[in-house]
Each structure stands twice: as structure tokens, then as C-alpha cells.
Amino acid sequence: MERKMPAAIMRQTNRRQVYQYIYQKIGKVTIAETAEALALDLPTVSASLDELVKEGLVTAMPECHAYELAAQALYAVGISIESGKTYIAVMDMRLNELAGRELAVPFCHADSYYERLVREMESLLDSSGLERGRMLGVGITIPGIIDRREGRLVMAPTLDLWDISLEEIYRHFSHYSVYAENDANASGYVERWLDDGCRDMIYLSLRRGVGGAILLNDRQYAGDNGRSGEFGHMRIVPAGRLCHCGRRGCLEAYCSIDRLSVDLGVTLKEFFARLEAGDEVFLAIWEEYRNHLTDALSMIRISFDCDIMLGGELAAYLEPHLPELYWELGEKTLFETGRMFLNLERFGPHSDCAGTALRFIDDFLLTF
């Protein structure tokens, strides 16, 4: 005998479907088009919309008989922890940054650091008038390897953190849902969101640490141990330069942005300004950097045969240098030029904060 779904569950399912549809549509929707798209009848859609409007999740526009997402009804916080700075971003449902604050305090795995971080987050929320009841959760990105099964941060070399329990971080955020993840994975996740998850892609993050995310078959491939995409620790020069991880010759030892900034006593912006002014010393340093980067990119392309997206702080400076990268990649890969597969990230600054906030938004969309 066929069993009918209980009415309350049916109502909730319809409401969720209607909300997901409105979320995916950018702009206004009408009752009729929603009903047609979801194969539901008009009274069902109308009742669901009434509920969503009452809850503040959807805005009614009676003047044009339409509805749209109330993107600011809910929000999630993304916190990016790096060795020299920390950024707190508050993101609405469509990943617009509602508020942000940079803390120029060096990272330190101590109660005093985390307590300051929580204080700054609370003060940012207060000053922006954001009610805590509307917050979905706090995502934290860390330049390191996370073992989710064991609940441990295995290592974050640029933070000099080795094998700690995530609980040592989470307990400071005990009033909220909290989630920690690798920074490059979070940035890759948001790029996939911008792309509707259609394309297979490798995201390579060029920051102080070098990491990546592998996005295949509409999902993020984590690997058996959650360590996939750690391209920064591929050995590219035997017995080469010392890496943050303690080994020698890793890609990160050659393609960390420190090579183009901290090590030279300049900012990245100054480096590229002097490079573009024709400074011969900087030109030689850039050529060495680019050579190692394209070695790694060609290995990644040959391994995965899919698009590669460059992200992280360096990406903002790479547009004028793409032709050189394409040409050099053409010399190092078979049958193709870099133009065919190399792109720059699109989200821009704080993509890691947005990506980790997006985990909570996606979870809400699936379960509310």
C-alpha cells in the first residue's frame, strides 16, 4: 500500500523547495513561474511563500506580484586566520559582505588571541546591528591540514601549529555553530559556487602558504585523509630550499608570496610596481618564481586534465602577466597553451571567509 507523506512534512518540503528555487534565481520570481518550475500547484506555492514572507526569509513585492530572496535575513561569519593577520567577514545569504574587520595581530595559539578574536567579532556584529538569532554559524579558515574524522588540525606550518585538537579553537566560540577548514578549500568552494559547480577544476592558492582544492564531479575531493590538494608540499627541487613544513624543496618554499614580498622587504604591490618599471633584480626574481610556478601548473594539468584557477593574494596582480604564464606553460605541457586552461579567481578578496560562510548557507538551504 502506498503511504502518504504526513501533511506537516509535505508542507515543510514544499516550503524548502520554494525557498531553494528563489535562492537560485537571481532577481524576482512570480507564483506562477515558481509553480511551473517546481511542478507544484498555485495554492501550495502561495501558502509556502506566505510562510517564508512571515519568517522574513523572502520579501513580497505586491506592486509587481513578485517575490525575492531577503538576502540579509540570515548571515554567517567567516574568519580567516593567517600568521600576520586575521580577517573577520560577515556574509549575507548571497555572500555580500555586510561587515568586515582586519586585526593586525600576529597569530598565537593562546587563550588571549582567541578571546580577542571573539571580542572583535562580537563588537563587529554589535556595531553592525546584527542580531545573533539570525546568525547561521562561524566558519574559520586555517592554512593547514584538518583531519575532520579525528577532529584535529594536523599541521599548519605557516602558523607553526602541529597536531592540536580543533576543540582547543572551537571552545572559544561555544555560543555558536563553528566549523574550521583549510583556507584554499574554502576559496575553491566559493569559486565552484560562482560557477554553479559545473566545471571540474583545480584551485591553486598563492598566499604565504601554497595550497589547493580539487573540485571534480560537482564536489570537492577531500582524499582519504582530508589532505588532497596540498600542492604546496610537492617537492619540485631535490634538496632545495627549506619549507615551512620542515622539508626541503617544496613548491611553497619557492612560490610563497613571501618570496616576492617579505623576503625582499617590500609589499606585493611594491614588488609588481618595480617589476613593471623594469627593475632588473626584481625581473630575475619574478622569472625564477614564474618558472617554479609553471613547473607546478604543468604537473597539475598533466595529472588532472582540467581547468586550473589561480587564487590567493597573488592573483590580484597576475592579470598583466598571464601572457607570460600562458607562453611558459605552452612550453611545458603537451599539445596546448596555458590560455586553454588557466584562469584567475573571480570572487576576489576574502574568498576564504566567503567559502567557509557558504558551508553554513548551503547547510541551511538543505535542512531548514
Ligand SMILES: [Zn+2]
Ligand atoms: Zn613543505
